[in-house]
Amino acid sequence: MSTEQEPSDERLSAAYRKQRLRSPKALDERVLDMAQERAPESRGRGWNWSPAWSGVAVVCVLALWLPALIESPTPIINSSNFDDNASVSESPSLADSPVESLAAARVSAARLKSGADAPSASARSELHSDQASADAASLDVIPAGAAEIRPSVATEAAAAPMRMAVEGKTHALSESRTDAPAAVYADSEAWLQSIAEMAENDDMEAAQASFEAFRQAYPEVEVDATLLERLRLYP
């Protein structure tokens, strides 16, 4: 049914368009003020520290800072306080907290280092400070329970700290010791090789001390007669 009064679609649209209602001024002002207040920072002004970039920055700082921390000199503990058993018991694997682990590892490393004083001054000179640092660093990164120090190690270390034999159970440990004599000394042949090298370099005092420690650790291993002869030549 259709009537004359019936508003057609066109009439409805015309009515809609006739008086174009406008947004109230008060609303306009509020919105524009809000836009002013919330305007994003103009790009290119200063740094935009997004969470992702902040994370990258933290990683970079740690990457630079950690090696410096690891290579920093560890405190030397008087060798008179050195106790083989204590060295083992204070290893990081038995410490209660990460902080204590770190402290214990440093103490153990320092004690091992201080043990170098026992054989002789020249033997100590053979002990590369880098190696001691590397050992300390390796211990720093060992998770609790991840490393065991053989009981004989402390004894060996008393005579020659570089001979610390560590059976690394973690990839990190073995990786950190790929170029470390301590890992090499876990193998009797390699140990003998290092002794032979000391002898060849005429560092006989260190070679002899190292050999003595070797004998305690591996009494059953047969040693090449040439090396024995050379060591015996040492006055």
Next chain:
Amino acid sequence: MLRYAAGEVAAFSELYQRHKDHLYRFVLGSVGDAGAAEEVAQDTWEAVLGAATRYTDSAAFTTWLFTIARRKLVDHYRRTERSGATQAEAAVEDLVAAVHEGPERQLQSHQLLALIAQLPPDQGQALLLKEEGFSMRQIADIVEAGEETVKSRIRYARSSLRSSLGVGDEH
């Protein structure tokens, strides 16, 4: 919008002037009450400002703006439970009376908006967007429905308006 996101405040002002009236009419026609319309419009612009840095030009700004507005309207309906009487009802009564007074009395747009606000929201919004000049495709994008659905809603909306005015429907 991208210019505003880059820190150019004047760009937003320009954008606002271009769209503010369309948006306000759409919202007013949807809620039927000037106070509520201001509130919803402000919420919409606030959301636009808040999302400025995430805006991409993958969609037309108007489609994006009205999509936000429609969502704000849905929030408004939830808050107010639209079924109750509103201020728009008085305007509708006035409009119906005006129509029956005679053909010389013209429909006023604010009265029409009040009447549209009485329609089911989906129908009212589709009709309002059509009256604001959007294409069927754009309306479909904004109301998140198919084009055929939109056409149907508009048809029902017009039919309901005619019925509300008490003049019957075309057959």
